[in-house]
Amino acid sequence: xxxxxxxxxxxxxxxxxxxxxxxxxxxxxxxxxxxxxxxxxxxxxxxxxxxxxxxxxxxxxxxxxxxxxxxxxxxxxxxxxxxxxxxxxxxxxxxxxxxxxxxxxxxxxxxxxxxxxxxxxxxxxxxxxxxxxxxxxxxxx
Ligand SMILES: [Fe+2]
Ligand SMILES: [Fe+2]
Numbered sequence: 001x002x003x004x005x006x007x008x009x010x011x012x013x014x015x016x017x018x019x020x021x022x023x024x025x026x027x028x029x030x031x032x033x034x035x036x037x038x039x040x041x042x043x044x045x046x047x048x049x050x051x052x053x054x055x056x057x058x059x060x061x062x063x064x065x066x067x068x069x070x071x072x073x074x075x076x077x078x079x080x081x082x083x084x085x086x087x088x089x090x091x092x093x094x095x096x097x098x099x100x101x102x103x104x105x106x107x108x109x110x111x112x113x114x115x116x117x118x119x120x121x122x123x124x125x126x127x128x129x130x131x132x133x134x135x136x137x138x139x140x141x
Contacts, residue, residue, distance in 0.1 A: 002032070003029050003113060004025050004029065004119065005025070006022055006025050008120045009119070009120055009123040009124060010123060010128045012127065012131040013134070013135035014131045014135055016065065017127060017131050017134075020062045021062075024055075024059070024062060024119070027051065027054055027058055028115065030051050031051050031052060031055060032109075032112070034048045035109040048105060052105075052109075056096065059092060066081070066085070069134055070082075073133070073137040073138070075130060075133055076133075081126055084126055088122075091111070092111065095108050096108060
């Protein structure tokens with residue numbers, strides 16, 4: 001069983017947003033699988049940490065790209081959407097801090113395993129109306 005399935009999130013009308021969501025879901029599932037393998041001593045800590053680093057970078061690029069598009073097309077609810085991203089990044093930063101401070105990988109893997117709920121809700125209620133607006137504006141260009 002995967003941590004999160006692409007079918008749980010709505011399809012975006014903006015291709016780059018859709019691709020980003022698909023990639024992020026793949027990375028999340030890879031972290032979950034690597035964490036399981038690590039517990040069974042079938043994967044190394046380095047392999048797991050590398051995937052987590054990839055995830056952290058991916059989240060930042062994901063949010064920054066949506067924010068860039070919203071600005072470019074004057075999305076009226078930019079502030080609301082940006083605040084939602086910032087709040088998530090703060091929680092992510094918090095989990096990273098505890099992971100490093102206690103040298104305990106479970107601080108971040110447990111965080112990652114709790115994220116699907118947020119992602120599904122965010123994509124379906126915040127990204128969806130944003131992508132519908134953006135797609136309309138892009139077609140007017
Ligand atoms: Fe998104
Ligand atoms: Fe978003």
